[in-house]
Amino acid sequence: MKIIESKAESAVSYGGLIEKIEILRSTLRWASKLDRPQIQKLLSQCNALRDEVMKLSHKERFVKASSAAKSNRKQTTAQRRKALLDRSFVFEGVFGESQKLLDALEIAEKAAPTDLPVLIDGESGTGKELMAKVIHANGGRAEKAYISVNCGAIPENLIESELFGHKRGAFTGASSDRSGKFESADKGTIFLDEIGELPLPGQVKLLRVLQSNEIQRVGSDKVVDVDTRIVAATNKNLLEMCHQGTFREDLYYRLSVIQVTLPPLRERKDEISLLIEFFSDEAAEKLGRRPIKLSRRLRTFLMSYRYPGNIRELRNMIYRMACLAGDVADYEHLPDTLRADLPVSKEDKEAEMTEMSLSEIKRSASDEAEKQFLEQGLQTTAGKVSELARHIDMNRSHLQTLLKKHGLQSKDYRARS
Ligand SMILES: Nc1ncnc2c1ncn2[C@@H]1O[C@H](COP(=O)(O)OP(=O)(O)O)[C@@H](O)[C@H]1O
Numbered sequence: 001m002k003i004i005e006s007k008a009e010s011a012v013s014y015g016g017l018i019e020k021i022e023i024l025r026s027t028l029r030w031a032s033k034l035d036r037p038q039i040q041k042l043l044s045q046c047n048a049l050r051d052e053v054m055k056l057s058h059k060e061r062f063v064k065a066s067s068a069a070k071s072n073r074k075q076t077t078a079q080r081r082k083a084l085l086d087r088s089f090v091f092e093g094v095f096g097e098s099q100k101l102l103d104a105l106e107i108a109e110k111a112a113p114t115d116l117p118v119l120i121d122g123e124s125g126t127g128k129e130l131m132a133k134v135i136h137a138n139g140g141r142a143e144k145a146y147i148s149v150n151c152g153a154i155p156e157n158l159i160e161s162e163l164f165g166h167k168r169g170a171f172t173g174a175s176s177d178r179s180g181k182f183e184s185a186d187k188g189t190i191f192l193d194e195i196g197e198l199p200l201p202g203q204v205k206l207l208r209v210l211q212s213n214e215i216q217r218v219g220s221d222k223v224v225d226v227d228t229r230i231v232a233a234t235n236k237n238l239l240e241m242c243h244q245g246t247f248r249e250d251l252y253y254r255l256s257v258i259q260v261t262l263p264p265l266r267e268r269k270d271e272i273s274l275l276i277e278f279f280s281d282e283a284a285e286k287l288g289r290r291p292i293k294l295s296r297r298l299r300t301f302l303m304s305y306r307y308p309g310n311i312r313e314l315r316n317m318i319y320r321m322a323c324l325a326g327d328v329a330d331y332e333h334l335p336d337t338l339r340a341d342l343p344v345s346k347e348d349k350e351a352e353m354t355e356m357s358l359s360e361i362k363r364s365a366s367d368e369a370e371k372q373f374l375e376q377g378l379q380t381t382a383g384k385v386s387e388l389a390r391h392i393d394m395n396r397s398h399l400q401t402l403l404k405k406h407g408l409q410s411k412d413y414r415a416r417s
Pocket residue numbers: 093094095096122123124125126127128129130131311312315
């Protein structure tokens with residue numbers, strides 16, 4: 001009997017899928033008798049087909065199927081970003097313009113107004129929690145509770161009571177009835193972070209919530225209705241966990257009706273400088289200092305580093321530098337663990353210690369020129385700001401902002417009588 005071999009890496013397409021299904025059908029139709037191993041093999045082919053259908057539906061249903069999305073391929077990422085803003089999609093604080101990030105945002109845009117569960121996957125620090133908040137903020141539940149639970153941070157024996165609540169006396173220490181996170185998130189959204197850490201008994205209960213929208217507190221027979229939108233996140237490969245038997249397959253398929261994948265920072269290298277700038281400004285504001293400048297070699301290093309901790313790691317590094325460095329940050333302000341394998345000799349270090357990047361030298365020279373120009377103007381007009389504004393054809397309030405930036409005061413230039 002001919003049984004098709006399933007190729008995990010084969011390109012997924014509807015045509016290919018239908019062909020595989022047809023082969024499977026004719027195998028079954030003409031089989032006079034099947035033994036157990038053959039049944040097993042056919043079953044595993046069915047499972048593989050189901051995986052492919054899921055993959056296709058993730059891709060097609062929420063990105064390619066909509067006609068708006070079809071034209072996306074022709075747009076630049078900047079245009080796609082602007083289009084999202086024009087459609088009033090709120091994603092404040094999410095920086096970056098890679099195709100993959102925009103794919104993720106566009107899926108989130110379509111998923112947000114529905115109540116469908118969303119599974120966000122990506123390495124640690126790629127912005128999964130940020131994305132969950134974006135989904136909540138753009139949905140019909142935005143005004144209601146957003147409750148975040150880190151399934152990996154709660155001891156295994158307490159997790160069910162944390163999620164579903166417990167009845168008094170359900171276990172030692174349960175001194176009174178208590179509601180769980182699901183009840184707190186009623187009518188709102190619950191964010192289940194590190195869902196791969198949820199132990200199997202908790203998975204069974206979660207599946208039940210997804211199927212029937214009801215929970216049972218630990219130790220109680222009473223069923224409580226809940227209306228909670230579920231957004232889950234993981235940095236694990238849940239499908240692989242399903243194959244190993246540590247994650248329930250039925251739960252996986254329920255949770256991942258919509259899947260949003262966030263790319264690691266090393267696949268969005270062109271965004272690093274944008275993020276550096278954003279975090280430097282943010283750190284400057286929080287720490288009450290001028291934005292940090294980077295030595296050229298430090299910038300080169302930051303642009304090529306692999307960031308196992310992704311955006312979180314970059315953000316922490318910039319904050320660290322903003323706290324420890326003077327005007328210019330250099331290798332010495334990197335965490336010790338990174339300094340250990342930096343590619344420079346000692347002499348280089350002395351020589352380049354305070355060297356700035358070309359763009360920083362340019363910026364500081366242009367700042368200096370601007371200041372001199374304004375000083376001269378104030379002298380010529382004897383400190384009359386509106387006259388100077390007219391003279392140099394600049395909006396008056398913009399001129400005031402510039403004067404403030406350079407610490408120039410018009411009264412210092414007024415003619416003294
Ligand atoms: N695209 C982004 N733009 C700006 N900041 C981001 C972006 N993605 C993540 N961050 C920041 O990086 C840090 C880690 O993000 P988080 O959502 O907690 O990641 P994860 O949940 O995947 O570990 C947070 O401070 C978050 O605000």
